[in-house]
Amino acid sequence: MAIQANWASCAKCQGMHYAGFPDFKGVCPAGGAHEQTGSWEYRMLYDLPGSNKRQAGWASCAKCQGLHYAAFPEFKGACPAGGAHEQAGSWAYDALFETNSRGGQRDWRSCRKCQGLFYGPFKGKCPADGSEHDPAGSFNYFLIGGPDVPDKLTYHAKSITFSGGTALGGWALVTLFPDGNFEFSGHLHNSGAAAYEHTLILAVPDAAGQILTFRQSGNTFGTLQPGPRDCDWKTAGHNDLIATSWNALTAQGGEPSWRIDASVNWGAIINALVDDIAKAAGYIGTVVSIVG
Ligand SMILES: [Zn+2]
Ligand SMILES: [Zn+2]
Ligand SMILES: [Zn+2]
Numbered sequence: 001m002a003i004q005a006n007w008a009s010c011a012k013c014q015g016m017h018y019a020g021f022p023d024f025k026g027v028c029p030a031g032g033a034h035e036q037t038g039s040w041e042y043r044m045l046y047d048l049p050g051s052n053k054r055q056a057g058w059a060s061c062a063k064c065q066g067l068h069y070a071a072f073p074e075f076k077g078a079c080p081a082g083g084a085h086e087q088a089g090s091w092a093y094d095a096l097f098e099t100n101s102r103g104g105q106r107d108w109r110s111c112r113k114c115q116g117l118f119y120g121p122f123k124g125k126c127p128a129d130g131s132e133h134d135p136a137g138s139f140n141y142f143l144i145g146g147p148d149v150p151d152k153l154t155y156h157a158k159s160i161t162f163s164g165g166t167a168l169g170g171w172a173l174v175t176l177f178p179d180g181n182f183e184f185s186g187h188l189h190n191s192g193a194a195a196y197e198h199t200l201i202l203a204v205p206d207a208a209g210q211i212l213t214f215r216q217s218g219n220t221f222g223t224l225q226p227g228p229r230d231c232d233w234k235t236a237g238h239n240d241l242i243a244t245s246w247n248a249l250t251a252q253g254g255e256p257s258w259r260i261d262a263s264v265n266w267g268a269i270i271n272a273l274v275d276d277i278a279k280a281a282g283y284i285g286t287v288v289s290i291v292g
Helices: 240-244 246-252 266-281
Strands: 003-009 016-018 042-046 054-060 067-069 093-097 104-110 117-119 141-145 153-160 168-176 181-190 196-205 210-220 230-238 257-261 286-291
Touching: 003 141, 016 067, 016 117, 042 093, 067 117, 093 141, 104 246, 141 246, 153 181, 153 196, 153 257, 168 196, 168 210, 181 196, 181 210, 181 286, 196 266, 210 230, 210 240, 210 266, 230 286, 240 246, 240 286, 257 266
Parallel strands: 210 286
Antiparallel strands: 003 016, 003 042, 042 141, 054 067, 054 093, 104 117, 104 141, 153 168, 168 181, 181 230, 196 210, 196 257
């Protein structure tokens, strides 16, 4: 898992900081240590392949525990513990920005004076000059965790059709729950003459580089041979990975990707699906089969 818990916002300076050390809560520009009272529990993505949906270059500061943008070679911000922020020992953090994600909080901003990430609706206290943080030029960042974590995720492929002459179509639905339970259902109808053997795969990406796949294979019949025209399925199960990936799944959200083929060559379908997702997300994820 490339997602780390124990991040918090500070009630005094509005800064995002790592609060996972029991005896060291960093250094606050408002004086003393950062204050976690009233904070949601946030999570940060780290050590991931590059993506156009995430901004790399963020670090935690060994001196103040503050999350800050460290990708400018000549400017590492202003640290409340003195001097510039210190990146030694930090993981390589990514920040989600300008996203439709759920399961977290929008309106976090980077401060151009101190390079820290702070909650934008409150201006906090900036270590660069003791006044408010300055969000000028900042993206709108999204922090995982916080309010509005959904208790269910649904991915609905509403209209599954073929581009060629294959007369087969329908829908499929994946529902995920935070305890790891899932449901996978769907319906396909053969409206043509020929019989088909099909393989359908739905793919659900999370924000941490995983792609969960759900596969269904079956047969439908047309007018040329006796047999049912419809293929209906409904399966339910449990996979702990869904539970442990919940925050990363909710942060990604969105529609499922899917591919269908009138064959049983599902290895090729998965490769095509991963290519689809790579084009959309800008990186190749790790494929994990949940069904199939
Ligand atoms: Zn603080
Ligand atoms: Zn610092
Ligand atoms: Zn600042």
